[in-house]
Amino acid sequence: MDRGDAFDPDCPTRVVLDRIGDKWTVLVIGALRDGSLRFSEVRARVGGVAPKVLTQTLRAMERDGLLTRTVHAQVPPRVDYELTALGASLTGPIATLTDWAETHLGQILASRRGYDDAAEAR
């Protein structure tokens, strides 16, 4: 097993897909695409994320080597988050994905509307 097989549940590739598949991870990477941000800035960019969940996400990403976390001994505290080379290499695939999402959004919503109408007619 060299590159992993995403269909085997016991293969670690699955773990990677789990992380990428995480909604917040994708958004955080998008937020950090243009440079480092501090905690509250990430929070502001990624609308609607609870601080607890953001902390979890950032720690998991740090653990996986996708970003670095640097604490400045200041008051008030300042913590900067920045993508590593590994994290930055993910921006490409993710951009592909969000592009798809944004261009096909209309089709999906239309399909969903049709489905709802059919349910209503029953």
Add this chain to the structure above:
Amino acid sequence: MDRGDAFDPDCPTRVVLDRIGDKWTVLVIGALRDGSLRFSEVRARVGGVAPKVLTQTLRAMERDGLLTRTVHAQVPPRVDYELTALGASLTGPIATLTDWAETHLGQILASRRGYDDAAEAR
């Protein structure tokens, strides 16, 4: 709002990202890439998925127009799932992503190991 903005929590693009971000959706699309399959075949290909969850995933994908579900009035029953053009158009972006996952798996696991060792040394 034409294409949507994934960073606004109230924007429907978020909904699309949620679906794409779903672990099982990605794997199901991969499984159906080469043609239609029946329920149990999908289940076998996507190792480790519980039938309930697979049903939920497939229904949601049908609702979003990513695949079609055709029931054959037979006994034993036969249900075929097949990607729509919309669903097939997702295989590209997803392949990009799984490629990334499989090639960078080593780096991530290495980073994770280092993190664990550091925690242990404390």
Add this chain to the structure above:
DNA sequence: GTTGACAGTAACCATTGGTAACCAAGCACT
């Protein structure tokens, strides 16, 4: 009549995601 295949469903439990409230450190001001 009972066994077997297929495609689920039902009931239940575990894990996760999310909310609201609070905390710690240091500085400025009173």
Add this chain to the structure above:
DNA sequence: AGTGCTTGGTTACCAATGGTTACTGTCAAC
């Protein structure tokens, strides 16, 4: 001395989701 302000979280709690196991319906074949 005490109060308030800031940032970057943590804690306790609750709801929603994900997952597991067991069961169901139908009809053909034995």
